[in-house]
Amino acid sequence: MAEMNLDFEDVTFSDFKDESQSEFDNPLESLPPAKKNMVMFFVIDTSSSMAGSRIDTMNEAMRNVLPELIGVGGTNTDLRIAVLTFSSGTEWITSEPMILEEYQDWKDLVADGVTDLGEALTELNEKMSRKSFLRAPSLSYAPVVFLITDGFPTDNYQKGLELIKNNKWFQVGIKMALALGDGVDMDVLAEFTGDEAFVVQANNLSQMKALIRTIAVTSSQIGSSSMPLVSEDLLAPGDVVKRGPTKQEQMKEILQDIRIDIMNGAEGSYFDVEDGW
């Protein structure tokens, strides 16, 4: 048996001193550090064509994915959720980006009206700013924007699209679009994401459910990750230096895998009549 060292001569009082200080010892402790945070925007089509099984599946998928997102950013990151719906006009379901853990009670969306995508993008542009939804100083990551729609825009979407594409936060964020069925204007979605590789089409309800879940979880993981910093040379504007990596590129590769897994896998067969549109 090893001998226990009972020699305390080298141990001083300071060895037992608690390094942490309370706000009574150090007033600066009264303002605790905020975690890094990232906002994930869901932009959801609730036009009348979504009525029935699509909106039901959407509600189910969202209800299921919210608890799954908890913890994806690790212990040092708060993920916040902002939900914008659009039909005949727009509505923010969340009055501001909500901390995920406090936003677990999904209220079912109801489908009705037309597809005012342009208005939704205008609204998104307005809130995607330091003066609005992105005002928290602790906002460390570019946002994730996830558009879900099943139709053609019924308004003049070009104006909204132009606004959002000039939004700097949007430019550096991860953008994805999920098309539900084949009645969607895929070109518009490709314009929105900037690349058709970021547009995924769900052909039935189980694919829709699986894609919402997988894309939401994966994109938030990538979006909130502190990857080793890489950089590019000075960009075109010249006065701005890029500190972080292009996460959109990483998402692109993963979306290819997602397509293979979900579109061709067992989780959602195209010929599944019961799940069909």
Place this chain on the structure above:
Amino acid sequence: MYKGLCCIVQGADHIAQNIICQDNAGGRYYERYGAAVVADGHGGTKYIRSDIGSRFAVESALNTIDAFMADYDAFTRAIRANSSYILTKIGEQFFARWTDKIEAYHREHPLTPEETEKISDDQSMSLYTFYGSTILAAVMAEDYYYGFLVGDGGFVVVNEEACVSIPIEDQNSYANYVSSICSRNAFDAFASFYREGTPLCLAVSTDGLIKSFGSEEDFKNYHVLLSASLQDLDKCRESIEKNFRKRTSQGSGDDISISLVTDPQRLKAGMDRINEKVSEQLEKKKNREQEEERARLKAQKEEDMRRMRSLEGNVVQLQRRQEELKRQIQELLEQMPRM
């Protein structure tokens, strides 16, 4: 005599990734003015010498300020007469000094093979890119103050009433993008201001600090608390360092630096007002916590009610099922041949 303090803490993420601290801070304190400066070297593989770039940025800013203010009275007359012109000249000289230092250093210390390997994919980079950094500089004088910046971070003024304001900020910062002194048209991102007045304290900090706060209000309140402890600079520095270590490990993960300048006499005169502000803050915080607790209890109660209603619904369903089973049993009994 003006006084101040600097504190630099290596980021928790940087320690974890074995990345050198890229922040630098400095201050110079004289009879008629004091200056506080911080610089945040960019992270990233191409900014291979940004720790040196930020050190040179701090030195260049302090040297520029000293050069302009060597004749204090003449400078005071000049900046009062045309502040924007003087500030532009200060900016130009700062950039000239920084680029001179970078070029001299680079001549004496060419890139090592390891460094060259890191940046070999891109031949178009200028040498300044290797040393990319931000800069924030604050100057407190007898009855005026001014400052300038390129890039993100926090620039805070605590005025005579212990009210906190942010006079300038980088307009180009969003997500992971930030203005840099190494960019080709860095001067376009140069922001500056000049004000008459006798603030209690000026503070500049790198973005690791402001990013560890959930709101700008908390960030401002933090500086009131800092001002309250500035009378004992050594103790204050110790408190800041401990707090920064916590903020980087639990918050931004980034390097955090601050440089403060104050006039001890003004500070003493304004201490009552600072203490009032601190009391107001504590009261607000207490109220906010009480409100949050009430909201939490309300939400808990609602959740309990929802569960109760759900259980009640289950009981009703079970009762219906029981009735149904009873009815089925009764029917079966009735269908059975009489014994």
